[in-house]
Amino acid sequence: MNQSKSAKATSPLNHSLHHESLNTTAPISGAAAWSDAPIGLTNAAKLPALFISHGAPTLAIEQSATTSALARIGQNLPKPRAIIIMSAHWVSTQLEISSNPQPKTWHDFSGFNQQLHELQYPALGHAALAESLAQQLSTRGINTAANPLRASDHGVWSPLRHLYPNADVPVVQISLPQHYDSIACYQLGAQLARLREQQILIIGSGNITHNLQAMRWEADSIDKTAKDFKLWLLQQLKTDIPTALNWQRYPNYKDIHPSDEHLLPLFFALGAGQRVSVVHQSMAHHSLGMDIYRFD
Structure with missing residues (x-):
């Protein structure tokens, strides 16, 4: 990933972009095709956006404070009609949206125990929704392609296995274009924000x-450098979004994120929701921040 891209955030942030979303005055094409339930929902039914720190692939088989927090989210939120998720593990040349109706569980790692390599998360995709999103985003000048072959990487299925263990919510994965910075991810999330009113759950999956x-x-110890960064960034998310988008001005930021693909999904979720609240905070393996944030 290009580490210099977020420097563009030095210009004043155009907050109106948050409201310039896809056309949802009528149900988005494809969204009504898989349910007879009404699309026109009240704000009380609007789902949040989430940022999930997915950690190591072993999260899928762990029982920890992080996995318990994920389970509580799934139990307490109204059940989504679909999930749109950006994972740090799908970096692409252009924006792509998975239109695979039955995405395979991709074990995109090596060196872990056999149990992990045999796990399956058989959630269906949603081709009609994915293709409609790709078409509408392209119409708005965002070059987007539907990808009918994409499998679900562990940034998708590892946290979702705890969030929705029955794999009974359709999942549409959206890629992270290699040229995107924090502002581009924020703006993309803003384009999708109003889909939350249609009970579609928007998730960014990476690591804080x-x-x-x-x-x-x-190790049981905690890396103070990593902890200090995530506390600083959370404060900016609460009080100063332009500074949060300028996160690469943080001193020695490469000691926390040598590359940016695991943080950028945070800004995708932020664009879709704005107001942050903390669902969970912890550290794992000394330096890996496992925070989960909710954006309303």
């Missing part, structure tokens, strides 16, 4: 801190 070289698998 992510330096694999600093990880210590068996």
Whole structure:
């Protein structure tokens, strides 16, 4: 990923972009095709956007404070009609949206135990919704392609296995274009924000801190550098979004995120929701921030 891209955030943020969303005055094409329930929902039924720190692939088989928090979210939210999720593990040359109706569970890692490699998360995709999103975004000048072959990487199925263990919510994955920075991800989330009114759950899946070289698998200690960064960033999300988007001005930011793909899904979720609240905070393996944020 291009580490210099977020410097563009030095210009004043155009907050009106948050309201310039896809046309949802009528149901988005494809969204009504898979349910007879009414699309016109009240604000009380609007779902939040989420940022989930998905950690190592072992999250899928862990029982921890993080997985318990994910389970509570799934139990307490109204059941979504679909999930749109950006994972740090799908970096693409242009914006793509998975239109695979039955995406396979992709074990996009090696060196873990056999149980993890055999896990399946058989959630269906939603081709009609994906293709409609790709068409509407392209109409708005955002070059977007539907991808009918994409499998679900662990940034998708590992947290969703705890959030919706029955795999009974259709999942549409959206890629992270390699040229996108924090502002572009924020603006993309803003384009999708009003889909929350149609009971579509928007998720960014990455990590609030992510330096694999600093990880210590068996350590109980906490990396102060990583902890200080995530506390600083959370404060900016609460009080100063333009500064949050300028996160690469943080001193020695590459010690926390040597590359930016695990943080950028945060800004996708932020664009879709804006007002942040903390669902969960913790550290794992010394340096891996496992925070979960909700955006309303």
